[in-house]
Amino acid sequence: MSEKRTEISEFGEFGLIDHLNEKVQIKNSSTLKGIGDDAAVIDAGDHVKVVTTDLLLEGVHFDLAYAPLPHVGFKAVAVNISDIAAMNAIPKQITVSIALSNRFSVEAVDAIYSGINAACEHYGVDLVGGDTTASRGGLIISITAIGEAKKEQVTYRSGAKVNDILCVTGDLGGALVGLQVLEREKQVFLANPDMKPDLEKYAIVSGRQLKPDARMDIIHEFRELGVVPTSMMDISDGLASEIFHISKASGVGATIYEDKLPIDKQTYDTAVELGIDPITCVLNGGEDYELLFTIDQKDFPKLEKHPDVHFIGHITKAEEGKFLVTKSGTAVQVKAQGWQHF
């Protein structure tokens, strides 16, 4: 008897997730949104709760050769808060589960939690539960974040409409470039332990990789300005990949302009130094944790002067596809890439 064996790599991460989700059925009326957005949405009477979770593994998501333990703790919280932000909600609680091998001392655990507690302070969330266990391998951190919003404030990936303006916060590509620099310095150090890595020149990009900040500042500004984006998600897998998600969920197309894409000078210069195309970093670099969102044109004046919101393009009909207009005026089809862990 031969049993069929299909490799996960044949499906890829998104393919596997789609495959698993096919069998999921929603039974409870309080489940307003299940799988398929940055967070689930659960009815809570006069408001909704949004819930998201992330599982981070040493050697897959972070490398303790260069990531300081407090930064690992902070980032583990921040990436979840970023998903709550992407729903236009305010984070309130997190649970933290952690698995540790005996390689870790109590002092090391304290260092991780100093970062977790700093992030709780920074984002105003309460650490309300979790699980602590032994690991036979490396460090594992699993965090669930819970946020709140009024039902009419929640933004889904599916709300983008033709002629909406595509916006991104901050700048993109820095986290990928930072990762490349850190990996390079690690190799230099491994080859010659006397070489002291000089990261000062790369402080911005390595900071983007090691200690990203979820854009809760933007969500609070949306509240103050009375803006509710028509769609939103956070940029964790790269701009191109996220544009595909919003286009698919909303049933629309998109056109973006190369000269509108925000890139930091250090990101640009370092990408060139590393021999990577800066625009590729912007389009396909992961882990920036900035926000991609669409607004109705009527809301443009409210955000027009915002120093950290960039208007990169607009939403088109689905049949018009997804295009990047280069600086020379050529329209190039956008390809999704995203991270492939498998």
Add this chain to the structure above:
Amino acid sequence: MSEKRTEISEFGEFGLIDHLNEKVQIKNSSTLKGIGDDAAVIDAGDHVKVVTTDLLLEGVHFDLAYAPLPHVGFKAVAVNISDIAAMNAIPKQITVSIALSNRFSVEAVDAIYSGINAACEHYGVDLVGGDTTASRGGLIISITAIGEAKKEQVTYRSGAKVNDILCVTGDLGGALVGLQVLEREKQVFLANPDMKPDLEKYAIVSGRQLKPDARMDIIHEFRELGVVPTSMMDISDGLASEIFHISKASGVGATIYEDKLPIDKQTYDTAVELGIDPITCVLNGGEDYELLFTIDQKDFPKLEKHPDVHFIGHITKAEEGKFLVTKSGTAVQVKAQGWQHF
């Protein structure tokens, strides 16, 4: 310069958790209960949400040498539902994060999810989100469960009062005895792969270990009978350990009676066969996922005839301590043990 290094084993699991929790501060009014019970309690206007999470690792919490993949999936959900039950709440949603090495095929992942989906069906919960990632080691499953209750229905560990009756559901010790049998058969098989393990004789105890069922049936009966326990928790670390938790949280003592402790015949016989004291299995066996709760004496008539609720003792003043009265009438001090993963 010498940096201090404290081993986690010096603290133990509970010691480490206490140490980490010292620094936690609650900032949000919607956090009704943070760390320190079976689940966190979050305000949701006219009701509350309860949230719990568990992180399960291959080689620590389950052994794929004898645990079938669908059972691993089912159990991962059930242990979280058990924590929701322990708050006297009804589970509604779960998130499932999973990390897999390339040792796992898509068919293996489907087998795990067949158990997860069966548990969702069985407990009436919706799978609303999660994370899928690569693992360099074994299988990792992290589940968060969310339940609902009216505020006045929620039961905490802290509500037990002097003269309340101590109750447990089902029978105890089976999961530990089942684990011992499975470990023994694994060793026999490793020594001689031609030996086919004969588990039929041990179907009940191995089932208790491999596929525990959270006692949601009891929670639904509480609703029908109009019973709200004064305190409750699930028995995951062993009866003795849980009695310590309830005593500490409620500021009370407890007296339990050996002849009232529920033990299944197969558990008893197998413990004797394995040379383990059956009462030790009942007191210190983990993973039974039964409920330990206290009721006011006025509620006794409502549960008196229940075939699966056992009245094992009563709550005393804190200064009277925690005692087990043996069949011969001797009062023996109860010692907490619980699981020590570290």
